[in-house]
Each structure stands twice: as structure tokens, then as C-alpha cells.
Amino acid sequence: MSDDPHDTAESAGPDGGAPTAGRTGRDDVVLEAVGLTKHFPLRGIRAKGAVHAVDGIDVALRSGQVVALVGESGSGKSTVARVLARLYPQTEGRILLHGEDVTAKRGRAFRRYARRVQMIFQDPFASLNPVHTVRYTLTRSLRIHQKGLRGQRLEDALRGLLERVQLNPDRFIDKFPHELSGGQRQRVAIARALAADPEVLLADEPISMLDVSIRIGILNLLQDLRDRLGIAILYITHDIASARYFADRTYVMYAGRPVETGDSESVTQTPAHPYTQLLVRSAPDPEQLVSAERTGGRGEPPNMVNPPEGCRFAPRCPFATDVCRTVTPPLLQIGRDRQVACWGYATQVPGALDLVPSTDDLPELGDAAVPVTVVDTAAASTTTTPEVTR
Ligand code: ADP
Ligand code: MG
Numbered sequence: 001m002s003d004d005p006h007d008t009a010e011s012a013g014p015d016g017g018a019p020t021a022g023r024t025g026r027d028d029v030v031l032e033a034v035g036l037t038k039h040f041p042l043r044g045i046r047a048k049g050a051v052h053a054v055d056g057i058d059v060a061l062r063s064g065q066v067v068a069l070v071g072e073s074g075s076g077k078s079t080v081a082r083v084l085a086r087l088y089p090q091t092e093g094r095i096l097l098h099g100e101d102v103t104a105k106r107g108r109a110f111r112r113y114a115r116r117v118q119m120i121f122q123d124p125f126a127s128l129n130p131v132h133t134v135r136y137t138l139t140r141s142l143r144i145h146q147k148g149l150r151g152q153r154l155e156d157a158l159r160g161l162l163e164r165v166q167l168n169p170d171r172f173i174d175k176f177p178h179e180l181s182g183g184q185r186q187r188v189a190i191a192r193a194l195a196a197d198p199e200v201l202l203a204d205e206p207i208s209m210l211d212v213s214i215r216i217g218i219l220n221l222l223q224d225l226r227d228r229l230g231i232a233i234l235y236i237t238h239d240i241a242s243a244r245y246f247a248d249r250t251y252v253m254y255a256g257r258p259v260e261t262g263d264s265e266s267v268t269q270t271p272a273h274p275y276t277q278l279l280v281r282s283a284p285d286p287e288q289l290v291s292a293e294r295t296g297g298r299g300e301p302p303n304m305v306n307p308p309e310g311c312r313f314a315p316r317c318p319f320a321t322d323v324c325r326t327v328t329p330p331l332l333q334i335g336r337d338r339q340v341a342c343w344g345y346a347t348q349v350p351g352a353l354d355l356v357p358s359t360d361d362l363p364e365l366g367d368a369a370v371p372v373t374v375v376d377t378a379a380a381s382t383t384t385t386p387e388v389t390r
Contacts, residue, residue: 030232031061031084031117031200035093038079042305049306053079055256056093061200061232066223068235068247068264070279074304076256077236081202084234085119086110115145118193122205124185128177134162134188135173141195161191165221183214190221194229201225204236219246240276241283244268249337252276255302255312258331262338272340272370275313311341319344319363323356330355334372348372 036057039050054076061067069077083090086105095102097116104110121127128137138158142149149157159169165187177185186206193201203222207215223246225231235247243250243264250267252260252275260273271277302312311329314320323343331339332349344365346352349372353359 028062028064029060029096030063030098032096032099033057033059033080033084033093034096036080036083036090036095037092038076038083038088039091051304052256052307053304054083055307057251057253057256057258059084059234059251061234063199063232064226064230065249066226066233066235066247068237068243068250069253070237070240070243070250071253072238072279074255075253077238077253078204079256080253081119081204081234081236084200085117085202086113087119115196116198117200117202118196118198120186120189120193120201120203120206123209124182124189125177125209127189128185128192130177132176133173134175134180137188137192138162138195141192145196157195161194164194164225165191167191181214182210183218186210186218187221190218190225194225198231200232200234202234202236205238206235207242208237208239215242222246239283240268240279252279255304255307257312257328258339258341259313260340261331262335266335266338270370272334272338272345273313273342274317274319274344274365274368277368278316311343317363319365319368321361321363323358323361324363327356333374334370336373344369345372348374350374 036054036059038054039052041050042048057076057080059067059069059080069080071077082088084095086095086102089105097113102113104113132140135158138161139154142154142157142161146157158173162169162172167184167187172180172184172188177188180188190201190206201222206222207218210218219242222233222235226233235243237243240250240252247264250260250262250264251258252267252271252273254275260267260271260276262272267276268280271280302315308325309328310325311317311320314324317324321343327343329341329343329346331341332345332352334340334345334349342363342365343352343356344363346356346362347359356362
């Protein structure tokens with residue numbers, strides 16, 4: 001990217017030093033969002049304000065790793081993916097590819113970015129053009145990304161792509177989308193993304209429209225791409241059970257905000273945030289990967305138009321106090337690589353009490369709290385200094 005001056009803006013870190021990815025131990029971060037925020041202004045004569053679809057999310061995608069973004073419908077998951085894919089610009093925050101700010105919106109620089117960061121959509125029926133064969137669809141994608149590919153080399157590349165997604169080329173190459181099952185179509189959509197030889201796949205609920213019986217096959221395929229090609233994968237799902245099965249790290253979102261992050265095993269087995277606990281309790285049998293849309297629990301997701309300060313989950317939370325309703329909890333470090341945005345942990349996290357006006361009225365999670373292991377006293381919290389929270 002560095003050969004194009006429009007491709008990157010200032011790539012220095014916040015302290016004016018090295019780019020973010022240059023910090024020790026972070027070299028495998030391919031794509032990163034810092035403080036990512038997306039508001040959609042309301043339209044209409046009397047409209048005022050905006051839908052706060054995403055409000056300050058940090059996500060780091062590493063090569064050879066799957067990160068799950070979990071949350072119920074409307075929590076802002078697709079918006080995160082679309083902003084990362086640069087289908088529309090963010091309202092605030094930075095997107096970094098290999099530590100360099102991504103600013104390209106069009107032209108060559110944008111196409112280079114789009115090649116590295118590919119998106120897979122929920123609906124494989126809508127994402128493939130019904131009038132074109134598999135051969136046409138994949139050839140087009142190959143030609144866009146690898147100019148001059150023709151003849152036997154093109155044919156070999158086409159067959160290679162189909163084999164990579166475990167479709168027999170002889171059987172499938174001349175098929176039309178209507179001749180394929182949902183799972184086969186999603187495989188073709190994945191093959192089309194792979195034609196770009198991407199470093200990142202943004203998979204937005206890639207299995208939720210598929211028959212239960214074939215979901216696991218698609219997840220296994222994505223896992224195979226992670227392992228064999230080292231692709232960084234963002235796996236978006238409303239089904240926390242599948243995150244446990246499939247993802248290395250899990251980020252839970254509620255109403256546009258991150259509420260909990262950590263390794264998938266901890267987040268799904270010993271969830272710390274009352275919302276994650278609700279999700280895990282209402283999740284279907286993890287062995288089944290069934291994901292009927294469930295919100296479970298008490299109440300409705302909040303109105304995201306000009307939401308008030310405070311924890312957005314507070315209206316549904318059995319533990320909420322006035323602090324929760326008035327002061328937004330940042331992600332607090334409650335263990336190595338484990339964060340939760342809940343005031344219920346504030347007394348145990350160094351520095352956190354400085355952020356609330358009064359300590360009289362903090363929520364008591366009781367048995368619902370998970371044990372806190374303080375790792376680093378400097379890592380008290382805050383979403384504004386992401387490097388200390390990881
Ligand atoms: P999820 O994928 O988690 O279901 P989305 O990211 O699709 O959530 O949506 C988050 C919020 O942003 C919702 O309230 C949704 O209505 C709103 N939203 C999404 N896209 C747009 C858009 N293009 N214009 C206006 N509002 C939008
Ligand atoms: Mg969505």
C-alpha cells in the first residue's frame with residue numbers, strides 16, 4: 001500500500017512513535033479497528049439525531065485466528081463488518097491494516113484494500129447472480145484480482161478454488177446458482193472471496209440461513225482456511241454456542257457497544273457480563289448449532305436513537321443500580337486477555353473506582369460474578385487506550 005500516497009494517512013501511533021502494529025507482540029494483527037463508531041443520521045423533515053449503531057469498538061484480527069462478534073439482532077454486528085469492508089465510512093475511529101490507517105474510499109487504493117479484506121454475506125441466495133454459472137462468477141472475480149489470467153492457468157485456478165471449498169470442479173463448475181443447495185452456494189461465495197487471495201474474511205452470519213445439518217460443514221471449511229491459508233476471520237453470529245465451537249476469541253456486543261471480550265472458552269463457559277450470561281443461558285444446545293433467533297430474558301433491546309449515558313443493558317439487567325444507569329462502564333480488565341464492561345467488577349479492578357462518582361451504589365453481582373485475576377495494575381481499563389487493555 002505504501003506506494004500510493006492516498007492509501008494511508010498518518011500512520012504514527014498516538015504517541016507519535018511507531019505504527020500500532022510495530023509494537024511488540026502485535027505483528028500478527030492484520031486488521032484492527034480502534035474506537036470504531038458508526039451513527040446513521042435520521043432522515044426526514046422532523047428527524048433529529050442518529051441511530052447509534054456502533055459506539056466505540058476495538059477489534060483486532062490476527063492472521064490464522066477466528067474472532068467471533070456475538071450479539072442479538074440489531075446490536076451493530078453487520079455495521080462493524082460493513083465499515084471494516086469500507087462499504088461505508090465510519091463516523092469516528094480508525095481502521096488499521098498492518099498498522100497503517102486505511103483512508104481510501106475509491107480508486108486503486110480502495111480496490112487494493114478490497115482485495116485484502118473480503119466479505120461473505122448471510123444470504124448465499126442473494127449474493128450470487130442467478131443468471132451466471134459458477135464458472136462465470138469465479139472467472140470474473142479471478143480476472144478482477146489477477147489480471148491477465150487466461151487459458152489453462154485460468155482453468156487451473158478455477159478448479160483450485162472449487163477444490164479449496166471442497167466442491168468437485170467437474171460437477172459444479174458449469175452449474176447455475178438455482179442448481180445448488182444453500183451450503184453449496186455459500187461455498188461458491190467463499191470461493192469467490194478466495195479468488196482475491198485475501199488476508200481477511202469478514203463473514204456476516206455465514207451459516208444462519210443454512211439448514212442446520214450443513215452449518216457445521218461451512219464452519220469447518222472456514223476453520224480450514226484459517227489453518228491452511230492463515231486467513232484472519234471475523235465471524236459474526238447471534239449464536240454464542242457456535243462462537244465457542246469455532247472462534248479463538250469472542251467479542252460480545254450489546255446495543256452497539258462491546259460488553260465482554262476474551263478467549264472463546266472463558267467467555268462462553270464462565271461469562272462475566274450479565275448480558276453474556278443471559279445469552280449463554282438462552283443459547284440452544286451447543287452440540288446442535290441450532291440458532292433460532294432468541295433474545296431471551298427480560299425486556300427488549302434499547303432504542304438506539306440517541307441512547308442515554310450509562311450501561312445500555314441496565315434496563316434489562318437484574319443487578320443495575322443508579323451508577324449503571326448514568327455512567328457508561330468502560331471495558332475493565334478482569335484477567336489476562338479478558339475484559340468486561342460492567343460496574344459490578346469495579347471494586348476489584350485497579351483504577352476503576354476513580355471513574356464513578358460514588359462507590360455507595362455499585363451493583364452487586366454476587367454468585368453471578370466471575371473471579372477476577374488482576375494481571376497488570378496499569379491495565380485498569382478505558383477504551384481510549386486500547387493497547388493497555390489487550
Ligand atoms: P446486527 O447486524 O447486529 O443485527 P446492524 O449492524 O444491522 O445489527 O444494525 C445496528 C443498528 O443500526 C440497527 O438499529 C439498525 O436498524 C441500524 N442500521 C443498520 N444499517 C443502517 C442504515 N444503513 N441506515 C440506518 N440505520 C441502520
Ligand atoms: Mg446483521
